Amino acid sequence: xxxxxxxxxxxxxxxxxxxxxxxxxxxxxxxxxxxxxxxxxxxxxxxxxxxxxxxxxxxxxxxxxxxxxxxxxxxxxxxxxxxxxxxxxxxxxxxxxxxxxxxxxxxxxxxxxxxxxxxxxxxxxxxxxxxxxxxxxxxxxxxxxxxxxxxxxxxxxxxxxxxxxxxxxxxxxxxxxxxxxxxxxxxxxxxxxxxxxxxxxxxxxxxxxxxxxxxxxxxxxxxxxxxxxxxxxxxxxxxxxxxxxxxxxxxxxxxxxxxxxxxxxxxxxxxxxxxxxxxxxxxxxxxxxxxxxxxxxxxxxxxxxxxxxxxxxxxxxxxx
Numbered sequence: 001x002x003x004x005x006x007x008x009x010x011x012x013x014x015x016x017x018x019x020x021x022x023x024x025x026x027x028x029x030x031x032x033x034x035x036x037x038x039x040x041x042x043x044x045x046x047x048x049x050x051x052x053x054x055x056x057x058x059x060x061x062x063x064x065x066x067x068x069x070x071x072x073x074x075x076x077x078x079x080x081x082x083x084x085x086x087x088x089x090x091x092x093x094x095x096x097x098x099x100x101x102x103x104x105x106x107x108x109x110x111x112x113x114x115x116x117x118x119x120x121x122x123x124x125x126x127x128x129x130x131x132x133x134x135x136x137x138x139x140x141x142x143x144x145x146x147x148x149x150x151x152x153x154x155x156x157x158x159x160x161x162x163x164x165x166x167x168x169x170x171x172x173x174x175x176x177x178x179x180x181x182x183x184x185x186x187x188x189x190x191x192x193x194x195x196x197x198x199x200x201x202x203x204x205x206x207x208x209x210x211x212x213x214x215x216x217x218x219x220x221x222x223x224x225x226x227x228x229x230x231x232x233x234x235x236x237x238x239x240x241x242x243x244x245x246x247x248x249x250x251x252x253x254x255x256x257x258x259x260x261x262x263x264x265x266x267x268x269x270x271x272x273x274x275x276x277x278x279x280x281x282x283x284x285x286x287x288x289x290x291x292x293x294x295x296x297x298x299x300x301x302x303x304x305x306x307x308x309x310x311x312x313x314x315x316x317x318x319x320x
Contacts, residue, residue, distance in 0.1 A: 004288040005032035007064035007088070009055045009079055011041040014093060015070040018122070018255075020045050022281035029066075029288040033058055055079060059086040066291060068120075068284075069093060072161050073168025077102045080117065084109045089116040091287055094177035098168055100308040107301050116290060119304045121177060123252050124185075125282040125297075128259045128274045132235070135244055136186060140265055142240025144219035147186065149179040149235045151252050152209075152226035156202075162227055163204045170206035172314060175225040178252035180212060180314070181307045182235055183221040189306050190217030197317045202227070212314060241266055255279065 006023060008015055011034055023031050024047070033050040035058035036042035042051040052058045059067070059082060066089040069079050077097045083090045084106070096119045097103035110117040123129055136144070152175070156162060162169040172180065184192070193215050200209040209226035219237070233252055236245035242265035250259060254274075261272040286296030 001292050003030040004291050005063055005065045007058045007067050008034040009067055010070040011036035011045045018280045019068050022278055022284050025281055026285055028285050059083055073173050077106050081106050081109050084113050084115050089291055091118055091120050093120050095173050096304050097308050100312050103305055103308045118298050121299055122279045122283045124299055126279040128261050132244055141242040144237050144239050146238045147183040147219050147221040149182040150224040150232050151175040151179040152229040152232045154228055154230050156227045163202055163206055165205045171210050171225040171227045172207050179225055180223045183216050187217045192216040195313055199318055
């Protein structure tokens with residue numbers, strides 16, 4: 001099939017380290033053009049050398065079919081809407097929105113224009129993540145009793161956009177799209193209640209570290225996000241008959257490296273090994289195939305909306 005022509009809006013580190021190498025290896029998609037305020041950075045990510053100095057120019061190019069947005073969080077929805085209004089399919093970095101209301105507005109535009117619009121939750125395409133969910137759904141460990149998830153890192157620079165409230169910074173927006181929402185999709189968005197949080201604030205006013213507990217379905221969930229804690233990642237669920245766990249301090253960031261799934265059933269422990277892969281490429285290829293009318297799993301917008309509603313609920317606990 002003809003490769004889908006992608007345009008990048010933004011040429012920062014995420015684009016450079018994530019979707020750029022993914023599309024460079026793809027057989028179903030290609031980077032057609034890049035728009036960035038910094039022309040040098042744009043050229044670094046444009047194999048053809050085609051760049052634009054403004055995002056509007058890229059959106060006006062009729063050959064651009066799909067747009068990847070990797071701007072600061074607060075700009076995700078405004079530029080997603082502009083791209084969809086220009087008739088482009090949109091893959092946008094996490095989180096899609098600053099609140100559920102603005103995400104719903106974007107979904108309405110998506111429906112009106114008949115384009116694809118998806119959150120780049122790339123770890124959901126990882127074979128280990130898929131297998132984790134498959135095993136839980138199979139009932140091998142019974143009903144979940146406890147779920148633990150964590151994604152932290154340290155060494156946050158003071159000039160990072162993640163420290164700026166007006167740009168949508170903070171640990172919840174930055175890392176919550178991984179660890180905070182994991183219990184939701186694992187439990188098929190069962191009813192949740194009793195949301196409580198402990199927050200450590202950054203000097204600039206963003207949430208630096210957030211510990212969240214809540215009940216969901218049959219389980220109690222405990223999640224951690226932090227931009228200033230030694231790097232720690234885990235995701236595990238304990239059920240009636242056993243547990244599932246992602247060891248190796250890479251539960252949500254296994255990218256081009258081998259990974260392991262630990263399974264314990266009735267006291268017997270086993271492991272499933274997964275070869276190194278690029279989930280960003282798996283995600284972008286699936287998105288591109290759907291544009292061409294072929295099969296490919298896309299994370300439903302209903303899930304992103306549920307995440308956004310939950311984030312709103314978590315943020316409300318900060319004010320109480």
